[in-house]
Amino acid sequence: MEPGHEVRGAVLPDVPALVGRLTRRADPGRLRRDVEFLADRPRGRIHAPEAMLRAETHVAQELVAAGWRTERQPFDVRWRPGCTDRPGGPTAALRFRLHRRLSGANLLATLPGSTAGGGRSTVLVGAHLDTVAGSPGADDNASGVAALLEIARLLGGLPRPPAVTLACFDMEELGFIGSRVTARALRRGRSVGGMICLESVGCFATGTGTQTLPPGFGTVFPRVxxxxxxxxxRGDFTLVVHRRSSDGAADLWRRAAGAARPPLPVVTLRDPRPDGPLGLLAGLVLPPVNHLGRSDHAAFWNARIPAVMITGTANFRNPRYHRPTDTPDTLDYDRLTAVAVATAVTAGCWRP
Structure with a gap:
């Protein structure tokens, strides 16, 4: 991804120049139109299958229009642990479900002529398409999908297509089912070097006292x-959750967000757990860290693939989270556009 230069295999990009270049092509109006289309009704394979198919068709059409080779990857899984997609539930234990059988589909897209494939690893950028029952899910997660589509348009117009794969995941609200399927398959093929997850990225609140923190967070993460x-x-920042394996991506995203227009305040938070199944078990010892794995990036961590989550912290900022009031008029589209630009720069320059 130009401009930039390479030193001993590491890309050292001119981040402000790249951000400026993509910002001039980005359009908040496009993101708003995508959110308004997707978030005019709840969507999910179980509770709203027609709406889910409608949303999936829109995403596929927009990816193809942006020049991406797009593939629908159906899956059928049995006896998978997960959760219910009904809103509410005071504790995670009460939301637990053992799914007897689930059938869904992910969308994956690559750019013709990119360096992905052929033994070269790619950076995957993903967002989930489904919502909980009863919520149109503008922030959670039409905002992430709209940013994904804008990234497709921005990267699709570059003269040298970067090694990036885009993914729209199914059944996140049922327990990261779609991303777990994809992460396992990609780990076997060793084709993905890193993953960026866009989760609830459109809600910003600039008033004092609008940001809350999970219980026990101050003890485990005193600096943050x-x-x-x-x-x-104030809920005016974007949170970048990463692990040691994805330090580089977090630093790139912070630099790109600082050069964006408008500049985005960023808080980076390193999850102390290791990648792989041991990281899952560590959550039993430090319960507050479990909040850091509440989206599709967790499936990649568990598959030992470096990953970051970009988020507006969901229910810790947004009082409309998982409610019928999570509607398009509540989002900040200028800042959402800056999120898309920063993510596009990071995806194009990160070399895990």
């Missing part, structure tokens, strides 16, 4: 907690 509190508990 102090930073958020020093800012008056």
């Amino acid at each position: 907690t102090a930073s958020v509190r020093a800012n008056g508990l």
